[in-house]
Amino acid sequence: MSATPRQADLTRLSQDYAQLRAELAAIGYILQGSVTERRIPCGKVGCACTTDVSAWHGPYIQWSRRKGGRTASTYLTQEQAALCRQWIENNRKLQKIVGRMLTLSLRIARLYKIPKL
16 A cells, blocks of 8 residues: 555655754854954054055954844954854854754644644
Protein backbone atom coordinates (compact mmCIF):
# COMPACT_ATOMS: atom_id res chain seq x y z
CA MET A 1 0.00 0.00 0.00
CA SER A 2 1.42 3.38 -0.96
CA ALA A 3 1.60 6.39 1.28
CA THR A 4 -1.18 8.94 1.19
CA PRO A 5 -0.39 12.39 -0.18
CA ARG A 6 -0.50 13.73 3.40
CA GLN A 7 2.00 11.11 4.58
CA ALA A 8 4.24 11.80 1.59
CA ASP A 9 4.16 15.53 2.35
CA LEU A 10 4.95 14.88 6.02
CA THR A 11 7.88 12.66 5.08
CA ARG A 12 9.28 15.21 2.64
CA LEU A 13 8.86 18.12 5.05
CA SER A 14 10.39 16.11 7.89
CA GLN A 15 13.40 15.33 5.71
CA ASP A 16 13.74 19.02 4.82
CA TYR A 17 13.56 19.88 8.51
CA ALA A 18 16.23 17.30 9.35
CA GLN A 19 18.48 18.86 6.70
CA LEU A 20 18.02 22.28 8.31
CA ARG A 21 18.89 20.82 11.73
CA ALA A 22 22.11 19.47 10.23
CA GLU A 23 22.93 22.90 8.77
CA LEU A 24 22.20 24.44 12.17
CA ALA A 25 24.60 22.04 13.87
CA ALA A 26 27.38 23.11 11.49
CA ILE A 27 27.18 26.80 12.43
CA GLY A 28 30.03 28.01 14.61
CA TYR A 29 30.17 30.98 16.95
CA ILE A 30 27.71 33.80 16.36
CA LEU A 31 27.71 37.54 16.97
CA GLN A 32 25.23 40.28 16.21
CA GLY A 33 26.18 43.65 14.82
CA SER A 34 28.47 44.88 12.09
CA VAL A 35 32.15 45.50 11.47
CA THR A 36 33.16 48.75 9.80
CA GLU A 37 36.37 50.55 8.97
CA ARG A 38 36.47 54.27 9.69
CA ARG A 39 38.88 57.10 9.20
CA ILE A 40 38.57 59.97 11.69
CA PRO A 41 40.20 63.33 12.47
CA CYS A 42 42.17 63.54 15.72
CA GLY A 43 41.15 67.08 16.60
CA LYS A 44 44.66 68.43 17.24
CA VAL A 45 44.93 72.00 15.99
CA GLY A 46 48.21 71.58 14.11
CA CYS A 47 47.38 68.23 12.49
CA ALA A 48 46.76 68.05 8.76
CA CYS A 49 43.57 66.09 9.38
CA THR A 50 41.79 69.23 10.56
CA THR A 51 41.88 70.75 7.07
CA ASP A 52 42.32 67.75 4.75
CA VAL A 53 39.82 64.87 4.75
CA SER A 54 42.33 62.61 2.97
CA ALA A 55 44.68 63.05 5.96
CA TRP A 56 42.21 61.61 8.46
CA HIS A 57 43.69 58.89 10.67
CA GLY A 58 42.94 55.20 10.37
CA PRO A 59 41.47 53.05 9.21
CA TYR A 60 40.13 52.03 12.58
CA ILE A 61 38.06 48.87 12.64
CA GLN A 62 34.96 48.85 14.84
CA TRP A 63 32.44 46.22 15.83
CA SER A 64 29.09 47.87 16.62
CA ARG A 65 26.09 46.19 18.19
CA ARG A 66 23.09 46.88 20.39
CA LYS A 67 23.74 46.49 24.11
CA GLY A 68 21.18 47.39 26.73
CA GLY A 69 19.11 49.33 24.20
CA ARG A 70 22.07 51.44 23.08
CA THR A 71 24.72 51.13 20.40
CA ALA A 72 28.08 49.91 21.72
CA SER A 73 31.28 49.91 19.65
CA THR A 74 34.60 48.21 20.19
CA TYR A 75 37.87 48.76 18.31
CA LEU A 76 39.34 45.61 16.79
CA THR A 77 42.58 44.40 15.30
CA GLN A 78 42.59 42.97 11.76
CA GLU A 79 42.57 39.43 13.18
CA GLN A 80 39.71 40.17 15.56
CA ALA A 81 37.76 41.82 12.73
CA ALA A 82 38.14 38.73 10.55
CA LEU A 83 36.72 36.55 13.35
CA CYS A 84 33.88 38.95 14.06
CA ARG A 85 32.93 39.17 10.37
CA GLN A 86 32.74 35.36 10.17
CA TRP A 87 30.69 35.10 13.37
CA ILE A 88 28.33 37.84 12.17
CA GLU A 89 27.90 35.92 8.90
CA ASN A 90 27.19 32.79 10.97
CA ASN A 91 24.46 34.73 12.77
CA ARG A 92 22.90 35.68 9.43
CA LYS A 93 22.93 32.02 8.38
CA LEU A 94 21.37 31.08 11.73
CA GLN A 95 18.55 33.58 11.28
CA LYS A 96 17.88 32.34 7.75
CA ILE A 97 17.83 28.68 8.83
CA VAL A 98 15.54 29.39 11.80
CA GLY A 99 13.17 31.28 9.49
CA ARG A 100 13.04 28.31 7.14
CA MET A 101 12.48 25.97 10.12
CA LEU A 102 9.55 28.09 11.28
CA THR A 103 8.01 27.99 7.80
CA LEU A 104 8.39 24.21 7.59
CA SER A 105 6.98 23.78 11.09
CA LEU A 106 3.91 25.80 10.12
CA ARG A 107 3.39 23.66 7.02
CA ILE A 108 3.75 20.48 9.10
CA ALA A 109 1.30 21.83 11.71
CA ARG A 110 -1.25 22.44 8.94
CA LEU A 111 -0.86 18.83 7.80
CA TYR A 112 -1.62 17.76 11.37
CA LYS A 113 -4.71 19.96 11.12
CA ILE A 114 -3.77 22.14 14.08
CA PRO A 115 -6.44 24.89 14.10
CA LYS A 116 -5.95 28.65 13.86
CA LEU A 117 -2.76 28.64 11.76
